[in-house]
Amino acid sequence: MKATVTVELKASVLDPQGKAIQHSLSSLGFGGVEDVRAGKLFRIVLADSGQTREEIETQVRQMCERLLANTVIEKFSYTLEE
Amino acid sequence: MKATVTVELKASVLDPQGKAIQHSLSSLGFGGVEDVRAGKLFRIVLADSGQTREEIETQVRQMCERLLANTVIEKFSYTLEE
Structure with a gap:
């Protein structure tokens, strides 16, 4: 099973990196x-351990909350594929 | 028009950041x-300037090649939505 996770700053949080890229593109x-x-x-890439899709989703969500995203300022989303 | 661009290391290129995350998840x-x-x-987010979808795709591809991706070691992909 493969999980694709995206982590982005919440809309209310300033993104200086994005602004710098915007200015570079204009330049x-x-x-x-x-x-x-x-x-x-x-x-x-997750090993196939006989888990249900729901269990895998729970695991991926926990990975996001505990390591991949700072949920104070970031939001995350994920997709799963076989 | 909104473009979503992903930039990833080519499969043949080592990814120490990914390895560190893998080890942290195990820990x-x-x-x-x-x-x-x-x-x-x-x-x-691109302004609506009456360009055709093909022209916008060309522009986004050039953005990737000239700024967003280092095409020696990275591959990019993009999707467009209204």
Whole structure:
């Protein structure tokens, strides 16, 4: 089972990295860039241990809450595929 | 138009950040994590300037090649949505 996790700053949190990228894109001549937000992506390969999909979802959610995301300022989402 | 860009290390390139996360997950008691790869995600909001979808795709691809990704060691992908 493969899990793809995305972690992004909440909309209310300033994103200086995104702003820097936005300005760099403008400097390079790319017009019309209204906003850029930067985030993180994790591709996790999980061993097939006979768990149900619900158990795996719970595990991935706990991984996000305990390590991958700072839930005070970040939100996360994930998708699972065989 | 919104573009979502993902930038990831090519499969042949070592990912020490991913390995560190894999070990941290094991230390936290998450068993069965076979591999972790870390990547970047960018959400870009583009002004509606009457460009065709093909022109926007070309622009986003150029953004990736010129700024967002180091194509020597990284691969990128993107999706567009209205």
